[in-house]
Structures are given as C-alpha cells and as structure tokens.
Amino acid sequence: MSAIAEPTTTATTTPTPQPPNAAQPRGLGRLSLANRQALTGYLLALPALALLLGLVAYPFFFAIWIAFTDRIVGRAGHWVGFDNFRYLFNNPSFLKTVQNTIIMVVVSDAAKLVIGLGLAMLLNQAVVGRGLMRALIMIPWAMPGFIAFLVWRLLYQPIGGGINLILTQTGIHPEVIDWLGQKSTALPAVIVATVWRGFPFWAISFLAALQGIPEDLYEAAKVDGASGWQRFWDITIPQIRPVILIVALMSSIWTANSFENIWIMTQGGPSDATMVFPVLAYFGMQTQRLGEAAAVSVSMIPALLILVFLVTALIKDDD
Amino acid sequence: MQGLPRYGPTTAFPSGPASPASGEIRADVRWYRQPRVRKMGALLGIYVIMIAVAAIVIFPVYWMFSISLKLPKEIYRMPSLVPDNPTWANYRTLIEKKDYLTNIRNSIIVSSSVTVVSLLISSFAAYSIVRFRYRFRGLVGRIILLTYLTPGSLLFIPLSIIVAKLHLGNSLYGLVILYLTFSIPLSTWLLSGYFRSVPADLEEQAMVDGTSQLGALFRILLPLSLPGLAAVAIFTFTAAWNELLFALIFITSEEKRTVPLGLQYLMTGDVLLWGPIMAGATLAALPVMLLYFIAQRFMVRGVTAGSVKG
Numbered sequence: 369m370s371a372i373a374e375p376t377t378t379a380t381t382t383p384t385p386q387p388p389n390a391a392q393p394r395g396l397g398r399l400s401l402a403n404r405q406a407l408t409g410y411l412l413a414l415p416a417l418a419l420l421l422g423l424v425a426y427p428f429f430f431a432i433w434i435a436f437t438d439r440i441v442g443r444a445g446h447w448v449g450f451d452n453f454r455y456l457f458n459n460p461s462f463l464k465t466v467q468n469t470i471i472m473v474v475v476s477d478a479a480k481l482v483i484g485l486g487l488a489m490l491l492n493q494a495v496v497g498r499g500l501m502r503a504l505i506m507i508p509w510a511m512p513g514f515i516a517f518l519v520w521r522l523l524y525q526p527i528g529g530g531i532n533l534i535l536t537q538t539g540i541h542p543e544v545i546d547w548l549g550q551k552s553t554a555l556p557a558v559i560v561a562t563v564w565r566g567f568p569f570w571a572i573s574f575l576a577a578l579q580g581i582p583e584d585l586y587e588a589a590k591v592d593g594a595s596g597w598q599r600f601w602d603i604t605i606p607q608i609r610p611v612i613l614i615v616a617l618m619s620s621i622w623t624a625n626s627f628e629n630i631w632i633m634t635q636g637g638p639s640d641a642t643m644v645f646p647v648l649a650y651f652g653m654q655t656q657r658l659g660e661a662a663a664v665s666v667s668m669i670p671a672l673l674i675l676v677f678l679v680t681a682l683i684k685d686d687d
Numbered sequence: 688m689q690g691l692p693r694y695g696p697t698t699a700f701p702s703g704p705a706s707p708a709s710g711e712i713r714a715d716v717r718w719y720r721q722p723r724v725r726k727m728g729a730l731l732g733i734y735v736i737m738i739a740v741a742a743i744v745i746f747p748v749y750w751m752f753s754i755s756l757k758l759p760k761e762i763y764r765m766p767s768l769v770p771d772n773p774t775w776a777n778y779r780t781l782i783e784k785k786d787y788l789t790n791i792r793n794s795i796i797v798s799s800s801v802t803v804v805s806l807l808i809s810s811f812a813a814y815s816i817v818r819f820r821y822r823f824r825g826l827v828g829r830i831i832l833l834t835y836l837t838p839g840s841l842l843f844i845p846l847s848i849i850v851a852k853l854h855l856g857n858s859l860y861g862l863v864i865l866y867l868t869f870s871i872p873l874s875t876w877l878l879s880g881y882f883r884s885v886p887a888d889l890e891e892q893a894m895v896d897g898t899s900q901l902g903a904l905f906r907i908l909l910p911l912s913l914p915g916l917a918a919v920a921i922f923t924f925t926a927a928w929n930e931l932l933f934a935l936i937f938i939t940s941e942e943k944r945t946v947p948l949g950l951q952y953l954m955t956g957d958v959l960l961w962g963p964i965m966a967g968a969t970l971a972a973l974p975v976m977l978l979y980f981i982a983q984r985f986m987v988r989g990v991t992a993g994s995v996k997g
Contacts, residue, residue, distance in 0.1 A: 409819030416812035423868045424834040427845035510979035512929040514947045515968045519751045528762040530750040625838035628931045646840035662844045676836045
C-alpha cells in the first residue's frame, strides 16, 4: 500500500452547513445548533474511530504489554520486565535483523531517491514517448506486491531464472549464480527487487511535484546565468524538498516493516542474511512464545515513533 | 520572485556573446560542442535511459507470463527467453487440481466487502472531518493519520489473541474486519482530500432547500467526488487483494484461502512448480493491473494530492 494524501487537519475554516428551519425543537433539535453540529460530527466519525481504536490503537499498546510478559499461546503469562529484550539483544538473529533493516532502509531509500528523481526529471521534459513511459513505470507499482516478489524469486533462480539466463547467454557472467541462496548476494538481491517494486511511487510523486514548480523561476535563473546544476540545487531541490522528505519517511516506515518481500523471496535466509523484524516476529509467534515475539516488533517502536513524529510534523507544517 | 538565488551580477542580459539560436553552426567551437549536436546527444541519452528503464520494468512481467506457458521440461532443461511450445496446461492444472478458483472467489468476496464497508465508513468520517466543526476534530484527523502509519506487522501478535477471543479466526468475515484496519485510515485520508476540494456551497444550498445533512453527503458531495471515490475504491480493493500477512496468520483451512495464500502454499517442497505458480500469478495480477491502468490518472492525482498541493 502506498499513498500519501491530503492532511486531514487544516486550519482553514470550513463553512458550516446551516440546517434549515432550525427552530423546530424535535429530537436532536432541542440541542443548540452548534451542539447539534458537533454531535452529528462525532456520530459520523464514530464507526471509523471505534474500529481504529479497537483494532489498531488497542493492539498497539497490548503488544507493548505482551512484550514485557512471558506470555505463550494459551497462557497469559507474568510480568518479566525487560527479560525479553535482554534475551533479544544477546541473540545473534536479532542483531542481524537490526543490521539488515538499517541497510535495507538506507540503501533502498537512496536508490529510490536517485532513480525516482532522475526519472521524474526526465519525464518532466517534452520528449516524444513520455506519456507511454509514464504508463510503463506504473507497472511495478500496479503489480500486486506478493506477485512482484514471487516473480523476482523466480528471476533469481539458478535454473529457470531469467537473470541467470541473460547473464550466461550473453557471456557477462558465464557461471550461474544462486542469488537468493548465498549469503553474500541475498540481501542485495532482495533490495533490488524491493527498489523495483517501490521506485514508481517515488518517481510519480516527484513528477507531480516538479510540475508544480513555476516555470518563471527557471527562466529568471537562466537570465541570471545559472548553470543547469545551479538551477537543480537552488531551485528544483528546495522546491520539492517537502515531497522528498515525506515520501522518504513514509517509504522508510513501509520498508522497515514489509513482510511479504522477505517472506516470499527468502523467508529471512540463508542463515539470517535477509532476516527482518516482521519475519522474525512471525517465526517467534510460531514457536508459541508470544512475549519474545512481541518484543521483536516492539523493539522497533522507538525508531518508528521518530519517523512518525517527523511525518506528522511535516504534514502539519505543510498546511 | 522573492527568495530566488542570485548568480553573479544581476543584469537582465547575460554578459558575453549572445547565445546562438539552436541549430546554428558556430565556427568557434568543436563539432561535438555544437548546440545542435549537444541537443541530439542529450536526446539520445534520454532515449537510451528510457528504453533501459522500459526493459527493466517489463522484463519481470514478461517472464512471469512466459514461464506460465512452459512445461517443467522447458523451464529446467532448455531455458530460453521465448517459450518454444507454449501451452495452457499450467492454467488447467491450477484450476482443476489446485482449486485456484476457490482462492479467487474468496479474494473477490473479501476485497469487495472491504471496499464497500470501508468506503461507507470512511465517507462518514471524512465528511465529519471536512464539513463539521467540533472540539476534537483535529484529534480525530490525527488518530486516522497515526493509525495509517502504524504497520500491520506490529499488530499481528496482539491481534491474534484478540481475534481468537472474538472468534473471528479462520473466517472471511473476520478477514474483512481486519482489513478495515488499514483500509479505513487510507480511504478516510484520501477522501477528505477530495471532499475538501468540493466547495461547500452546493451542499448548503441543498440543505436550505430541505435536504438533511446525510442527504447532502449522498446526493451532493459523493456524486461530485466520484473520480476520487473510484480511485479510493481501487486502492482499497487492491490493498485487500494483495494482503498476505493477516491471511497467513488468520486463515487456517484450505477452502478459505485467498489468492496470495493459495500461491504461497504452492511454494512448498523442494522443487517449486514454477509453471502453475506463474500461471496463478498472471491470473491474480492481470485484473488488478488492468484496474490500475484504467484509473491511472485519478490514482496519480489521489496519491500525490497531499504531498504536492499548491
């Protein structure tokens, strides 16, 4: 799922609809107009709020609680303080998970930034075929994620995989490589597939942002004798910086928490070379030791909170 | 034009020789620096990059389809870029032996239910946030944003306990409720963007004429936001169609598997049946990708509405 949308809290004063004939006190009508407004507002938001508080907010805090207990499936368990976290921080799988997640987020964000911005600038020019191109780069994004990663798993296969076929037949690398099966190539391979799936969102967001930059800024800079690079760094980048930041932050949250890419391609293997938080937590859950499994997810909350805080702050500033 | 960086002396006319019109041949520079040659070079570069990107984007999709037409013999023994003897046998295996149609049916039930329920609940919530004034309106908006940013991978362990208590496990109905946890924040978020772009005058006019507030939502605001609604519906449908993690945890019986789950269970054993798997992938990807392309224009607008406004 990938989308950014308009912030829901604006400072703008929306004109309040005035119900007609407000002077008939019947049912809700006995309340004052403003109160009736407020009540209807609350009632309309209630189904959404109830569901989100019950099935997102409550589980969120419940997860934190579980992480401090020795809960197993079928038994609520007792408070054990930081035992689960102590156990995790001495666990090589967990340490590898932290390392992998940081590498994945940083490398794939950087790659998506460069590719996305480059493509957006390219497609922002009046060249023949850019309409077709714009439709084409939607393909990875339009493809269901689990299918994209399924196909990439196939592409990486030693036998039957398209990548090895091309490499061996063109003579670029005559020996077959087991991309997902060996420790040295598994993480880079997974990152490439993740970038393939993720770059269109960046490119499209950037393209829309570029189209919002007033042309006369560039004209004026040209008149002043600014070079292409100067125009890029002094006009393009500052103008689309908010978009870059929001896209990068949201994408970091999704990348750090994406389950299906790893689950489908490697299940975290070989020997934890591609292990990430959600997969480790999933395996933890299968061992029935819910306390430790929850601690895996919960231990990334601090980093997540920082990212979320930055996103909300940015979106607020945007108003 | 304030805040514009300045470059050197700001004269309206750059110093030095006036730049030549493009295409003009200048005697004082080498051939490869001639404006026309440079322009052609740049264009050539652009097209080389565009073709490379197109190839990288298309190849996996092509490979998925081409493997789906191959028998194991052709996949493993004589790999080639183009299938020599294309066959629909994999599709037949998938549908006749693997009961793939049940997976598809389950996915359609779950995804369309999520879409309908989510659109309804989210329309109410977005309407409330955009058009009503009350004390905690800002907080409601914040809650929706925060829940949108809360990844499902953080919630599945506590949810497994809650779902077991509510007896929602192993049912499509339970899956629909779980999927609302990610679709409602997304839909509300997007819809409130669309609603805000519709001027309130028309609804006010209708209410002066005696329409209720709910009537104004259904008869004025929603019809006017139809493109937005379509985009949100497609987003929601595909997000539910693609979901793997919750389905993997909460669906345990074979006849209730959704498409991602059905494909995931084809991937067991040492030798993967890539032919049927890719046939299933093709069948599952095509409708969704078609939807995306039909709604492409609205989608792009929807996705970038917030980050790029103004």
